[in-house]
Amino acid sequence: MKRGLALYAAAAYLFLHIPLLVLAVFSFNSSRFTVWQGFSLDWYRAAFHDPQLAEAAWNSILIAIAATLFSTVIGTLCAYGIWKRDAKVLSGSLYLSLVTPEIVMGISLLVFFQWIFRFLRVQLGMHTVILAHVAFSLSYVVIVVMARLRTFDATLEEAALDLGATEWQAFREITLPALAPGIAAAALLAFTTSFDDYVITSMVAGVDSETLPMVIYAMARRGANPVVNSISTMIAGGLGALILFSERLRKS
Amino acid sequence: MTQLRRLFLAPASLTMGVLFLAPLAIIFVYSWLSRGVYGGVAAKATLENYQRLFDPLYAVILLRTFAMAAVATLGCLILGFPLALFISRAGARKNLYLQLVILPFWTSFLVRTYAWMFLLRDTGLINSALQSAGLIRAPLPLLYNNGAVFLGLVYGYLPFVVLPLYATLERLDKNLLEAAADLGAKPWTTLTRVVVPLCAPGFRAAALLVFIPCLGAYLTPDLLGGSKTVMVGNVIQNQFTTARDWPFGSAVSLLLMAVVMVLLLLLIRRNGEELI
Numbered sequence: 001m002k003r004g005l006a007l008y009a010a011a012a013y014l015f016l017h018i019p020l021l022v023l024a025v026f027s028f029n030s031s032r033f034t035v036w037q038g039f040s041l042d043w044y045r046a047a048f049h050d051p052q053l054a055e056a057a058w059n060s061i062l063i064a065i066a067a068t069l070f071s072t073v074i075g076t077l078c079a080y081g082i083w084k085r086d087a088k089v090l091s092g093s094l095y096l097s098l099v100t101p102e103i104v105m106g107i108s109l110l111v112f113f114q115w116i117f118r119f120l121r122v123q124l125g126m127h128t129v130i131l132a133h134v135a136f137s138l139s140y141v142v143i144v145v146m147a148r149l150r151t152f153d154a155t156l157e158e159a160a161l162d163l164g165a166t167e168w169q170a171f172r173e174i175t176l177p178a179l180a181p182g183i184a185a186a187a188l189l190a191f192t193t194s195f196d197d198y199v200i201t202s203m204v205a206g207v208d209s210e211t212l213p214m215v216i217y218a219m220a221r222r223g224a225n226p227v228v229n230s231i232s233t234m235i236a237g238g239l240g241a242l243i244l245f246s247e248r249l250r251k252s
Numbered sequence: 253m254t255q256l257r258r259l260f261l262a263p264a265s266l267t268m269g270v271l272f273l274a275p276l277a278i279i280f281v282y283s284w285l286s287r288g289v290y291g292g293v294a295a296k297a298t299l300e301n302y303q304r305l306f307d308p309l310y311a312v313i314l315l316r317t318f319a320m321a322a323v324a325t326l327g328c329l330i331l332g333f334p335l336a337l338f339i340s341r342a343g344a345r346k347n348l349y350l351q352l353v354i355l356p357f358w359t360s361f362l363v364r365t366y367a368w369m370f371l372l373r374d375t376g377l378i379n380s381a382l383q384s385a386g387l388i389r390a391p392l393p394l395l396y397n398n399g400a401v402f403l404g405l406v407y408g409y410l411p412f413v414v415l416p417l418y419a420t421l422e423r424l425d426k427n428l429l430e431a432a433a434d435l436g437a438k439p440w441t442t443l444t445r446v447v448v449p450l451c452a453p454g455f456r457a458a459a460l461l462v463f464i465p466c467l468g469a470y471l472t473p474d475l476l477g478g479s480k481t482v483m484v485g486n487v488i489q490n491q492f493t494t495a496r497d498w499p500f501g502s503a504v505s506l507l508l509m510a511v512v513m514v515l516l517l518l519l520i521r522r523n524g525e526e527l528i
Contacts, residue, residue, distance in 0.1 A: 001439050002341075009338035009349075012331065016356050016410065019367035022377060026370070034370075034380040078264030081257045090261060093268045099512055100272075101468020103485045104505045107492045108275035111502070114292070115278055135271035138264065167256045189358070196360045199470055203492070213362050220366045220475065224375050232363040243358040247351060 020236055027229035034224070043230035053215060053231065060212040063126060063201075064194040067133035072187040074134070075141025076179070080171065082142070083149040094139040105136060106203035113204060124206035132204045133197065137190040144189060144250065148182025181249045188246035192239045276509070283502035293498055301503035310487065310504075317484040320398070320473075321466035324405035328462045329455065331406065332413030337447075339414070340421035350418065357411035365475050368404050369395065372476070396478030404472040409465060413458040420454025421447075453523045460519050464512050484508055 030040035047053055082091055097105070109132050113124060152175065160170040198213035205214065212235070219228045286296040304310060339349045356364060371377050372394040379391040394400060424447065432442040448455075470485030477483070484504060491501025 001443075005334060005338045005341070008334050012335045012410075013352055015331075015407070016353065019371060019407070020356065020359070020364065023363075023367045023370055026377070034375055034377050035384060074263040074267055077260040081261035081264075084257045087261055087265075090265055090268060093273055094264075096513070096516075097268065097272050099464050099516060101465065101470070101485060101508055101512070103468060103470040103488050104279075104508055105272075105275075107488060107501060107505060108279045109271065110492060111278050111282065111498065112271075112275035131271055134267060138267055142264070171256070192358060196362065198362045203489075213360075216362060216366065217475075220369060224373065228366065229370065232360075232366055236359045236363050240355055240359045243355060244351070247354065251347075 079145035102199040144186035185250040336417035
């Protein structure tokens with residue numbers, strides 16, 4: 001049985017990784033068609049020279065950085081508060097947001113923004129995308145930081161309080177440094193989920209806030225285009241590296 | 253402590269209240285209103301949006317979504333359990349094998365779905381390879397059907413199954429396995445009569461973790477499916493874009509949320525708050 005299981009696992013890993021590997025290989029194909037003709041960097045060059053892609057990539061990075069900053073700070077504070085004593089409604093809504101289908105979250109935010117904008121004179125744009133991303137990445141941050149807090153020795157903080165530290169000092173000087181790797185892991189995770197999101201973003205984006213996934217989606221729909229292969233490879237590679245880094249931090 | 257704690261929880265409460273609960277509340281209100289002339293809503297109460305869910309046109313899509321999610325979940329469980337078993341018995345290499353599952357899971361869902369388009373479409377890798385090998389003359393219709401959506405869902409959500417099943421397997425009392433072996437059970441019998449039943453909570457959690465996102469799947473049926481594989485997620489999107497029927501789209505969204513919440517509550521009741 002042991003050998004059978006190992007063989008099966010090998011097949012399963014191929015299934016999980018082959019599609020992306022094949023895509024990566026063919027992103028270096030010199031032909032426009034899906035037949036290997038030789039190595040070339042043409043599609044990478046084309047990707048880098050496309051102004052629409054450059055603008056979308058820039059938007060995606062700005063949005064991801066802003067959303068990560070907000071959700072990491074808010075989420076870390078929140079995890080610490082819940083760790084002290086559970087807040088039922090808040091943790092319940094965080095869990096619920098985790099299982100809410102993306103499309104439902106997207107349309108509900110769209111409707112909400114449209115409703116608010118009847119009273120304020122603003123439009124959909126970068127700010128609405130950032131707000132939406134904070135909303136959906138907050139639960140990830142809370143969960144990752146909370147996992148770190150569960151391994152944290154609460155008596156250390158008590159000792160600090162006994163020695164005369166204020167609650168804020170105990171948090172700032174003792175707990176926060178101990179949480180740092182977990183917070184960094186959470187931030188990387190928030191960044192990847194924000195950078196990658198298509199469904200929610202496409203609902204709340206305005207004319208000036210097209211993101212990289214939105215451009216890729218449009219190009220993929222339009223038909224075969226080797227440039228999509230090269231951007232996809234870069235995104236998968238970049239996000240993959242971030243995730244591995246985040247995993248390492250989480251376990252350290 | 254209470255004051256600092258309240259201060260710390262305030263931004264998250266505000267975020268979730270304004271950007272998650274309030275939008276859902278608005279959807280709830282909209283689902284009882286009538287359709288506006290240019291999209292939006294008209295302030296006239298009606299039950300019509302909920303009645304329309306029973307219209308055969310939409311009932312078929314709802315049933316299809318349930319069936320597709322159920323089959324994809326089953327596929328994930330069947331494919332995922334042996335993999336979880338393999339990892340739990342891999343000794344020192346456990347972490348590496350686990351990371352190999354996690355890695356594609358967090359790496360761009362859109363890109364991974366696109367990878368299947370690249371493989372399956374008429375000019376895709378599989379058809380090109382078969383054609384240049386002279387095995388087929390015309391490309392096989394691999395994309396834009398139920399099979400492609402099923403494949404995309406299983407591929408997308410397989411890691412969702414492996415992680416909770418692995419966690420459950422890790423927590424199994426090894427003494428029970430030895431006891432089974434001592435009493436003369438063959439490895440296969442131990443697996444089917446001891447391990448699998450003991451993993452029931454893990455199976456329940458894993459099944460739900462896949463079933464819920466499959467029910468709400470939008471990107472997978474949108475990119476890999478055709479007009480005959482429309483799922484609920486696509487209906488919702490369509491109501492808020494081309495069809496411009498916000499109240500009906502809201503009603504469909506609420507139905508989806510209701511199903512998700514009921515399933516989640518059932519799981520919490522069976523498995524306890526830790527979920528697995």
